[in-house]
Amino acid sequence: MLNTAIDNNVHLCRTVLSQFGIKVESHGCATVFHGMPRPYFPSVITREAQLDDRTIAHIATLSIGAGVKDSFATLDLSQMGFTAVVNAHWIARIPTQVTGRPLYRVADELSLRGWLNAWDAGNSSAQGNFTLDILARTDIQMRATPDFHAGVITNRHRDGVTGISNLFGSLSRVLDGLSDLPVGDSLVGYEADPAPFVAMGFTSLGPLTVWVKTG
Numbered sequence: 001m002l003n004t005a006i007d008n009n010v011h012l013c014r015t016v017l018s019q020f021g022i023k024v025e026s027h028g029c030a031t032v033f034h035g036m037p038r039p040y041f042p043s044v045i046t047r048e049a050q051l052d053d054r055t056i057a058h059i060a061t062l063s064i065g066a067g068v069k070d071s072f073a074t075l076d077l078s079q080m081g082f083t084a085v086v087n088a089h090w091i092a093r094i095p096t097q098v099t100g101r102p103l104y105r106v107a108d109e110l111s112l113r114g115w116l117n118a119w120d121a122g123n124s125s126a127q128g129n130f131t132l133d134i135l136a137r138t139d140i141q142m143r144a145t146p147d148f149h150a151g152v153i154t155n156r157h158r159d160g161v162t163g164i165s166n167l168f169g170s171l172s173r174v175l176d177g178l179s180d181l182p183v184g185d186s187l188v189g190y191e192a193d194p195a196p197f198v199a200m201g202f203t204s205l206g207p208l209t210v211w212v213k214t215g
Contacts, residue, residue: 002205003047004161005090005188006071010045011157012165015140017041019133027055039126042067042210049074066213073207086210089194091202093187100176103143103151107135111144118148119168143177150174154181164189171196 010031014024022035029048032055037043043066044059051059059068060080068077073087106115109132116127134140144151150169156162162185167174178187191197194204 001092001186001188001203002090004186005092005163005190005205006045006047008155008157008161008163008188009069009165009190010047012140012153012155012163013041013045015137015155016129016134019131027052027058030055032058037063037066038129039123041129042069045069046071046075048072051075062213064213064215068211070209070211073209075209075211077211081213081215082211083214084209085212086192086208088190088192088208088210090190090205090208091188091194091197092205093197093200093202095184095186096201097183098176098179100173100179102180103174103177104146106142106144112142114148115142115144115151118144118151119166145169145173145177150177152178154178156181156185160184161186161188163187171200175200 013033017033017038020035020038022033025032025034029046029051031045031047033043043062046069049072059077068082106112112130112132112135116130120126130142134142139156141154143154150173152167152174153165154162155165162181164187190208194202198204
């Protein structure tokens with residue numbers, strides 16, 4: 001399930017970054033995104049605990065502000081000028097029946113603005129990651145309560161798995177509001193504080209670290 005969670009996150013990052021002309025390359029042990037770094041999105045996502053020389057050499061050339069998502073928390077990039085900015089855990093929950101009122105799907109510019117302001121008000125650079133093009137997709141959906149007091153992005157990269165990210169507001173309301181997902185879908189994602197999710201039936205799959213080039 002850990003590899004599934006990583007694959008799901010790669011799909012979300014690839015989809016968002018492709019809006020800005022950022023090219024994707026697989027190094028086998030990592031997925032590399034070539035282009036100007038975007039806020040909150042990595043330039044490299046590792047897919048194995050140990051990296052080959054090619055990938056390490058590429059990481060060493062990244063510019064200030066570029067991020068590396070170390071999916072296994074096995075790297076020390078401090079000597080390359082990186083700072084660890086996030087320590088988190090991959091999480092997953094087996095298929096669980098929920099019966100809450102489904103979250104509203106954001107489908108137009110006005111609702112998108114409301115969702116973005118509720119998620120991260122005042123951070124225009126981060127809000128710029130999500131454009132109207134995203135709303136036309138069916139695999140990635142921005143969802144919220146009608147009053148935008150709670151919301152989430154769902155990312156269904158393949159049958160049987162839905163990723164959750166960018167969650168805000170009541171965790172229980174968000175999870176209950178995923179009642180319209182296909183029956184049998186597991187949930188995956190990552191969180192800096194997995195404890196509330198574990199209390200809601202999730203399992204911690206292992207640690208990850210996000211590094212950002214600062215010097």
